[in-house]
Amino acid sequence: MLVLAGTVPYKTGLYIGQARIEGGYLNIENVNFPIERGTAAMAASAVEVCKFYGLESPLCIFGGDIADGKGTDLMFQELNSCIDKYDPQIITLHYMFPKISYGKIFLEKINTLARKPQLIADAGGMYLAKTIDKAYLFDVFTPDEGELYFLADEYAPHPLYVRTELQKKDLSVAALIDIAYKNRNTAKTTVVKGKVDYIYRGGAKLGEVSAPDITAMEAVGGTGDTITGMLSALKYKGDMSAESKALNLNRVIGERITCRPSTQISEFIRAMPRILEEYEKKIQ
Amino acid sequence: MAGWLKKIFSPRYTKPKGILIYTSVQEVIQDHKLLERYGFAVRLVAPPPEFRVGCDLAIEFNLIEQEAIEAVLKKEQRYPFKIISTKEMLPDILKRSTFVEIDGYIMCKAGNMKITIDKFEQKIVNISGGGCPDIPYVAEQLYSQKIQEAKDPIDIGNSLCSYMLQIAFDALKKEVKNKC
Numbered sequence: 001m002l003v004l005a006g007t008v009p010y011k012t013g014l015y016i017g018q019a020r021i022e023g024g025y026l027n028i029e030n031v032n033f034p035i036e037r038g039t040a041a042m043a044a045s046a047v048e049v050c051k052f053y054g055l056e057s058p059l060c061i062f063g064g065d066i067a068d069g070k071g072t073d074l075m076f077q078e079l080n081s082c083i084d085k086y087d088p089q090i091i092t093l094h095y096m097f098p099k100i101s102y103g104k105i106f107l108e109k110i111n112t113l114a115r116k117p118q119l120i121a122d123a124g125g126m127y128l129a130k131t132i133d134k135a136y137l138f139d140v141f142t143p144d145e146g147e148l149y150f151l152a153d154e155y156a157p158h159p160l161y162v163r164t165e166l167q168k169k170d171l172s173v174a175a176l177i178d179i180a181y182k183n184r185n186t187a188k189t190t191v192v193k194g195k196v197d198y199i200y201r202g203g204a205k206l207g208e209v210s211a212p213d214i215t216a217m218e219a220v221g222g223t224g225d226t227i228t229g230m231l232s233a234l235k236y237k238g239d240m241s242a243e244s245k246a247l248n249l250n251r252v253i254g255e256r257i258t259c260r261p262s263t264q265i266s267e268f269i270r271a272m273p274r275i276l277e278e279y280e281k282k283i284q
Numbered sequence: 285m286a287g288w289l290k291k292i293f294s295p296r297y298t299k300p301k302g303i304l305i306y307t308s309v310q311e312v313i314q315d316h317k318l319l320e321r322y323g324f325a326v327r328l329v330a331p332p333p334e335f336r337v338g339c340d341l342a343i344e345f346n347l348i349e350q351e352a353i354e355a356v357l358k359k360e361q362r363y364p365f366k367i368i369s370t371k372e373m374l375p376d377i378l379k380r381s382t383f384v385e386i387d388g389y390i391m392c393k394a395g396n397m398k399i400t401i402d403k404f405e406q407k408i409v410n411i412s413g414g415g416c417p418d419i420p421y422v423a424e425q426l427y428s429q430k431i432q433e434a435k436d437p438i439d440i441g442n443s444l445c446s447y448m449l450q451i452a453f454d455a456l457k458k459e460v461k462n463k464c
Binding site: 007008009034036037038039040065066067068069072095096097098099100101102122123124126127128131144146147157158159160161215216218219220221222223260261262263264 | 356421
């Protein structure tokens with residue numbers, strides 16, 4: 001099972017269930033979540049990819065959290081006590097308050113599972129993994145270029161606390177990756193999202209994606225979330241080139257829908273089945 | 285040789301921490317217990333000299349947990365005398381904002397946050413960047429609001445990303461006002 005865990009800007013509560021898209025919303029056990037940003041946009045992207053390839057729909061463990069941290073508590077309490085009953089193959093951690101004590105228990109719990117799932121983290125999930133010095137136990141991180149500085153700075157507790165001396169050096173992606181891997185502060189695979197996207201594994205560059213180059217995509221909130229969602233689903237499918245495929249698809253979607261700075265991420269998600277079909281036909 | 289010696293004797297860089305300052309030891313002990321009960325990685329420390337206000341005990345916390353700690357203290361109606369704020373520790377490099385014009389829209393960036401408005405209607409069309417958990421909520425609240433009339437991001441969210449968004453928001457608001 002593909003398990004997606006994170007917080008959503010919704011009333012406090014725990015929302016668990018296999019997700020589907022219904023009327024433009026992400027539906028979990030008859031609760032509709034807007035897919036305009038964040039964890040819901042990530043999950044909706046994973047749902048579309050799973051549906052396209054005929055895979056079981058992802059199981060979502062969402063904490064309704066209106067910036068007070070309560071949803072994060074509920075989500076982690078569920079993960080840390082019951083994750084074994086979901087038999088996860090992949091767990092993706094997304095938006096959340098990065099509470100250190102939960103992160104440590106989560107990883108201890110993962111270690112007790114008979115089959116260790118692949119761990120993917122973005123946003124708060126990634127900040128948490130790095131802050132507790134356990135980034136190296138994760139399989140994939142999906143930072144943007146700013147977050148890569150955070151991974152490279154062994155002392156930074158948040159992307160905004162990267163030491164000025166490091167920022168002023170204006171280091172290349174390769175140099176930052178090198179530091180992050182040396183300090184074991186990133187996952188086995190690191191997908192760096194930016195004007196040019198890069199894929200690194202164990203410090204070695206596996207590839208990069210730079211076309212099509214759609215300037216307006218930088219302004220659109222959620223374009224990183226769709227990458228994480230598609231990547232999670234493609235990994236679940238067992239796609240060996242999941243990273244490059246997710247990065248490519250995201251850019252092609254931007255091109256096909258004529259992305260403008262006012263484009264909403266739901267337009268990307270709606271276009272996914274069509275672009276996936278085109279993509280697969282092209283490959284065949 | 286001199287460089288080698290300098291390296292040995294120079295103070296080692298340590299991870300920055302946040303500190304909660306109180307006016308009485310009793311409050312410190314109570315809140316320390318409270319925060320521990322909520323599962324935060326906190327410890328009792330001596331406050332830095334410039335922040336000593338009659339009590340020689342303070343609570344040190346990990347900066348990554350600041351937003352969650354502030355939310356818990358607010359919920360429990362506990363009010364430290366001062367939180368040595370992460371905001372005060374932000375390097376100046378991050379407090380700068382830059383503008384990019386794309387096809388009739390203006391995007392303003394500050395740190396990891398970006399806010400974009402329609403140049404003519406001045407409505408907020410997108411907010412991107414930031415991995416803090418309140419950002420999706422803040423973005424939802426601000427979407428399609430005119431920037432001059434919209435609530436301040438920091439009044440909606442309480443994270444460091446919201447604070448950076450506020451810097452971009454203020455710069456963009458000023459830019460729009462100056463152009464009118």
